[in-house]
Amino acid sequence: MERLNNFFNIGWIHNLPSVFVVEDRTTIDCLRNEKTEPWVVGWSDRRKVFLLSREKMKTESAREYSIDEYNALLAHELCHLFFNSSTNGVRTPIWLNEGLSGYVSGDIQFKEKPKSFSSFLEFFNKDGAEVYDESAFAIKVLIDAFGKEKILELLQKIKETSGNMTKGKFDDLFKEVYGFEPTYDAFNDLTSPKDY
Template identity: 40%
Template sequence: MTFSIQYIDDEKIEKDYKKAISELGNFFELNWEFNKPRIFLVKNRVTIDKILGKKTEDWVVGFVNKADVYMLDRENYEKESCHKFSEEEYSKTIKHELAHSFFQVISGFKNKPDWLWEGMAIYLSDQDETKNKPKEFSEFLDYYEKSGPGVYKESGFVVKLLVEKFGKQKILELIKSLMSINSKKEFQDKFKAVYGFELNYGNINEQLDRV
């Protein structure tokens, strides 16, 4: 399978990239100097499907491969996806995908549970600002192995709650522990060890009520 690529000098993307790398580095406490993530702009849905080796849904506009980021080119953003284009949202999507790159590095390239994987990227890219905050959480725990558009509904707000109520060090400890976690049960045990309570809707919603 053959793909054609070329280097481009895009000042806007480069500016967004540098800003995101700096801010994410501060959060994750990672000074990324060598083999930094690269951004590959993909022209169309067909090419995304070929790269991933499967048919993708029209809401998929970015993904990571190891540390590198693949983004649907903004020129075809609306034509090749179900999303409306804006420069602000595109910048947030770049940061979202780069957050995945940082997550990969500190987790030992683990990306489960999916709610934590996506929730971190949503929170750190401020994409939760355009979503309706749930009055209570009732869905995010369905997304451990499973992924899908539903994971974006609550996960960013769950991560925001955990970071703002308990501090970032606990969630960084949790993410770093993923490299030695091999099951949902092991993750639940680690979550309880870090936060002092079991991971369930009742306990999370109780924390939400106290904010």
């Protein structure tokens, strides 16, 4: 929580989130009221975080998790709560939400760096396993080039939309903060192999 409080400049010390460890895929499906994909191993909802038991990762998910990966998973899900607090509950764009969570949680260290950006922007209001492939690295590129304060400024502008977020409106806010529209060319231009 300290790392997240420091990044988001939030002093969240009261009414802390509850963390629930879920024992199996059947329970995950029941709690989410849907059949879930094997990659769904954690999620957050308001002040609650749900994680598949680390001991069940090998049999109930797509892969095993080391202790460090599991800790990053917990931090990733907690980060979603900080994102939601920073945006007054606006969860889109998904790539920004997932990317920031992957970057701040340290989950990015367990991901393979993409050679170039070509898919993360497709995840504005839809989810999918592929959003995790590039989004944290896109956030890293932004923070490395412009600092974390620009991301926090963008979150504040999202918050000011009062939940009425469209892709067009987001693109305008992004351009207002960063001076360019979020495109693959723009993100690829910000990178070089040594930079990230």
